[in-house]
Amino acid sequence: MTPTSSHVPFATQLSNVYLSILALFCFKLFVKISLNLLTYFYIVRGNRKEAARISAEFYDYGQNHTFLKGHNVNVLTIDHVTPLHEACLGDHVACARALIDAGANVNASTIDGVTPLFNACTVGSMACTEILLENGAKPQSLVYQPSPIHEATSKGHYGCVEALVTWGADVDMEIPHLGTALYTACVCQKLECARKLLREGANVQKGKSLDSPLHVAAEKDCTAVVTLLLDFGADINARNTEFLRPVDVAPPSSITEGFLLLYEATPRLLSQVCRQCIRNCVGRDRLHLLSHLPLPNRLRSYLQYQ
Template sequence: HPQLDNMDRSWADRSPLHDAACQGRLLALRNLILQGHNVNVVTIDHVSPLHEACLGDHVACARALIAAGANVNVTTIDGVTPLFNACSVGSVSCAEVLLENGAKPQALVFQPSPIHQASSKGSSGCVETLIRWGADVDFDIPHLGTPLYTACVSQAIECVQRLLREGANVQKGRYMESPLHAAAEKDCTAIVKLLLDFGADIHARNIEFQRPVEAAPPSSLTEGFLLVYEATPQPLSQLCRQRIRDRVGRDRFHLINHLPLPNPLRNYLQYR
């Protein structure tokens, strides 16, 4: 996908609107709109001025284009949306504006996915925004796996934390490869600990029939940590927390706040 990060842009067929949006020149953009320039003009690769504004994190330009009738769900020839571009650069403000104006929070399976892009780039703000607007936290794309798996591969710990708190299935990765396998393979002990706190299965086997400890680099910190973890009984408090969260169910996590429990217990159940 040469167009995914819009690096391979065609300059010959760009309009003045594209240039103003790309450079964040709001006054010039507004003048062009007033002069009657079409806000939905696209290049040969179907890149719109709104794509450019979002890729540059120019929220005021994005807002002006949308107010003038720009299509928020326009796609390039590679299926890239302005929302995908906003997530590429971690622009929560552009993502919010797009979603407030009807952008679809989730791509189709064969299109570049905003939540996977935000997870791979480490933008936990965009991940949180997308989920709040209805993106599936466990959206599974065959060649990428889930957003959680993507975040583990990219070692984006804040995204891993956000996805888990929002109820991502800790066991779902890419095909038989679990998020724990991905984190172990990357020797990212902090993410391994986090996944285990959320109930990751230390005995899960991947397609090569390896457990996460066997996927970790030999003699690494993560391998040592997993060997000790395997040999140590889990605290009852940890097992109880996982059991309660399983019983509550992801769709009702927000109700934990309303349970008649002491604050420390509520915070513990919510990993706060």
């Protein structure tokens, strides 16, 4: 004879209830994780409409679109990569904007210290870079974390460098294994990025330890960068950790070596010395005010290296 529920011990009945609740919870959790991953996939692919459709259809959030608000937009992979990281890496500007509007953390960091801003600078997405900065992204990373300005400079993404500097990135920040952003520009021979950094007041002598930007530019036999650095007052007699001058590290019989030897024997123009003296007196933090000085346009442009 089959026992009725009244003959089943109360503890057993209670246990069955708990097991049913646990099973239901696990099922709902599985569904939620699956939908999050599906939406994450569409965000990575740049399909914001499909992501929104999933949230409205399966979560029944209607016109509020709260699926794209709060913690959901900050869902993490095992490496702490967020949808905003992927949107910026793929240069999906509309997706990045939607995620930020929904509350995505613009300063989210992966386990390697990579931020969405760093990803935007990696691919040269000026639009994503500006959106992030306008919404509170920190333009400056910590010393031992991947640096957006170094990344943008190494890839020659001038627009990203300009945006970072405008929003307060330190042009003289030195990373132990990379040096300054200017040093990185010289290593990678990115002339326009180096010019931008120097115009914004980057220290022409500060490189990597005692190795100056001029040292590495000479070693790379990049005469254009060497000329630029000398125009901004680089010390041709500076010595590195091996007590060598820039001309000593230039490839023998190279164009750069010949140029440096000629430069050593040629007196500097008084106009160049005066320009550097004025810029030094103005100071890096006030160089942007040069354009407002009541001076002839030609003189004002000269002071700004334009």
